[in-house]
Amino acid sequence: MSAAGSGGSADPLLEVRGLEVEYARNSGPVRVLDGVSLTIAPGESLGVVGESGVGKTVLVRAILGLLDPPWRVVSGTVSYREQNLLALPEAALRQLRGKEIALTTHEPRKHLNPVATVGEQMARVVQAHRPTSRADARARAVELLRLVGIPDPELRLQAYPHELSGGMCQRVVIAMALAHSPKLLMGDEPTAGLDVTISLQILDLMRDLVRDFHSSLLLVSRDLGVVAHYCQRVAVMYAGQLVEVADVPSFFAGAIHPYSRRLLRAAVAATSDRRGTLSQVGARAERGAACCPYAPRCPLRLERCTRESPPLESVAAARWVRCFRHAEITAGLEAP
Amino acid sequence: MGAPLLAVDALVKHFPLGHGRTVKAVNGISFQIERGEALGLVGESGSGKTTVGRCVLRLIDPTSGAIGFRGEDILGMTPEQFRERRRHIQLVFQEPYDSLNPRMRIGRILDEPLMLARRGAPSARLSRVHDLLDMVGLGRTFIDLYPHQLSGGEQQRVGIARAIATDPDLVVLDEPTSALDVSVRAEILDLLVDLQARLGFAYLFISHDLTAVRRVCQRVIVMYLGRIVETARTAEIFERPLHPYSRALLSSVLYPDPMKEQARFLLTGEIPSPIDLPPGCPLYARCPWARPTCDLSVPPLEALLPDRHVACFRAREENGIGAC
Numbered sequence: 001m002s003a004a005g006s007g008g009s010a011d012p013l014l015e016v017r018g019l020e021v022e023y024a025r026n027s028g029p030v031r032v033l034d035g036v037s038l039t040i041a042p043g044e045s046l047g048v049v050g051e052s053g054v055g056k057t058v059l060v061r062a063i064l065g066l067l068d069p070p071w072r073v074v075s076g077t078v079s080y081r082e083q084n085l086l087a088l089p090e091a092a093l094r095q096l097r098g099k100e101i102a103l104t105t106h107e108p109r110k111h112l113n114p115v116a117t118v119g120e121q122m123a124r125v126v127q128a129h130r131p132t133s134r135a136d137a138r139a140r141a142v143e144l145l146r147l148v149g150i151p152d153p154e155l156r157l158q159a160y161p162h163e164l165s166g167g168m169c170q171r172v173v174i175a176m177a178l179a180h181s182p183k184l185l186m187g188d189e190p191t192a193g194l195d196v197t198i199s200l201q202i203l204d205l206m207r208d209l210v211r212d213f214h215s216s217l218l219l220v221s222r223d224l225g226v227v228a229h230y231c232q233r234v235a236v237m238y239a240g241q242l243v244e245v246a247d248v249p250s251f252f253a254g255a256i257h258p259y260s261r262r263l264l265r266a267a268v269a270a271t272s273d274r275r276g277t278l279s280q281v282g283a284r285a286e287r288g289a290a291c292c293p294y295a296p297r298c299p300l301r302l303e304r305c306t307r308e309s310p311p312l313e314s315v316a317a318a319r320w321v322r323c324f325r326h327a328e329i330t331a332g333l334e335a336p
Numbered sequence: 337m338g339a340p341l342l343a344v345d346a347l348v349k350h351f352p353l354g355h356g357r358t359v360k361a362v363n364g365i366s367f368q369i370e371r372g373e374a375l376g377l378v379g380e381s382g383s384g385k386t387t388v389g390r391c392v393l394r395l396i397d398p399t400s401g402a403i404g405f406r407g408e409d410i411l412g413m414t415p416e417q418f419r420e421r422r423r424h425i426q427l428v429f430q431e432p433y434d435s436l437n438p439r440m441r442i443g444r445i446l447d448e449p450l451m452l453a454r455r456g457a458p459s460a461r462l463s464r465v466h467d468l469l470d471m472v473g474l475g476r477t478f479i480d481l482y483p484h485q486l487s488g489g490e491q492q493r494v495g496i497a498r499a500i501a502t503d504p505d506l507v508v509l510d511e512p513t514s515a516l517d518v519s520v521r522a523e524i525l526d527l528l529v530d531l532q533a534r535l536g537f538a539y540l541f542i543s544h545d546l547t548a549v550r551r552v553c554q555r556v557i558v559m560y561l562g563r564i565v566e567t568a569r570t571a572e573i574f575e576r577p578l579h580p581y582s583r584a585l586l587s588s589v590l591y592p593d594p595m596k597e598q599a600r601f602l603l604t605g606e607i608p609s610p611i612d613l614p615p616g617c618p619l620y621a622r623c624p625w626a627r628p629t630c631d632l633s634v635p636p637l638e639a640l641l642p643d644r645h646v647a648c649f650r651a652r653e654e655n656g657i658g659a660c
Contacts, residue, residue, distance in 0.1 A: 224518075225592045264592060266522050
């Protein structure tokens, strides 16, 4: 699975290989990421989906070298333009963060200093990677705020974060993320908690800016609707593993992994008035056990699935699935 | 049919901030819920929907207006009198974990409302707790667990079981699924539908999520900045929203299908502050249909079609509806 998660032929901008992350507990470490491999090509947008607790946020933070104990990267590489970020010293990482790779999360207020004005914080971001005079930094801040659709940007520079709505804070954080035209923009549920009419505005904004700057986008979301409309490829995570990687049209035409299928069914049911048949109270994922982590919940489980863990296999061009029964499921999808 | 189960009349709630400023959270709304009916109250943050729910439960006192429950004026009651009625109006919270006492086992959490309602001897109450756990699909093994041992969906099932423990007539659901994952959300919504069909209580379902309301409610009220902008039967609003804000809400639903081209009806800008309400239509600054005259006065809620009320000066023309 050398190219697992790879999109096309172009040299990847980012390549994550065999990433393993543990979380230390008194009772012993828990495997949080279990051999995650994926790539993002220049200009590509990849959606990473999964429910809460599957390891999406840890993946994003591991890429940026932001994991502190009790989290620990056990093995794997994160190559950004052919340098391994995991081996870089903190000072070198700081040069990349915010300049080459930027992050927006679902908690924009946590990114902002509550006792500094928007203007001070934005100027600091602008000056962080480039010597800039105060006047120029201010002018750049106004330009960025205008870019993300904030009305009266000169006035907003004086505002403190608590004086702004959640949507406004998220725009400010996105403006900061775009300050140095990053090559890779990562959004960790950037619209969670925002009103729906505002979230679409933010997602449109991120998509347009990524396109205009020829950047790549890694969008972490629980919402398959977001991925369907804002990403080209999708990677589904479950219990710290990628279980399916596909391009968006083929995935939504027919997901293969039983967990992907369940997610997709739930998303379709959630946006229609049809009733689903999803009840599975009590089943828990098996992490780090010698079995398929989805086996306890899987309706297609074989005896084998409880004894060994399936590999992420290439099942078609640019498509990978981690399931012993992928061939049967694919045949079922193709049957008339 | 006699009095409706719940009758909210000209409800206003303003929160004073000091310095003569007030947050105008709810600005004169009226609606009714019949027995056994599920009504959705939909709007984004700042629409006042949660404030309405809190007034109905008398967790806060409205500035003016009247609330009737089973024909009785609940605002005029003493706290003791209201406590007597309180078991007939129950609440399910948004954050299931925060709403459960972490030091109590599930059995105790469910027994508490029964005890407060003086529902018989401990043995009778225990059998009621068993029934409740069965009804919400958890099973009796949960009785000895603590809330932190449960998943979010299981915790919310406990929250629902607690709310229905005393056979209420009205259950207020305040964003009951927005803290849950998609697959769990669908299960909880289906459970709410099942319980209502079996037990016949009414719902006031407060949510920002029209698709959630669609599964559960027969009728929906859309709120914006403390006012009702549209009321309709749920199926009809999905087929043809008449108010521009309802239209924007519906076009914001991202269906999990990349091939489905969405008719985008986008609002611009931000929701105005409820402290400085615009003088005219609350949607004026964001609305693609707006004309300068829309900013002069607040559009009244008018019957545009049978059972369809819309507060928009432009709705008739933009939707091609002739005068009634």
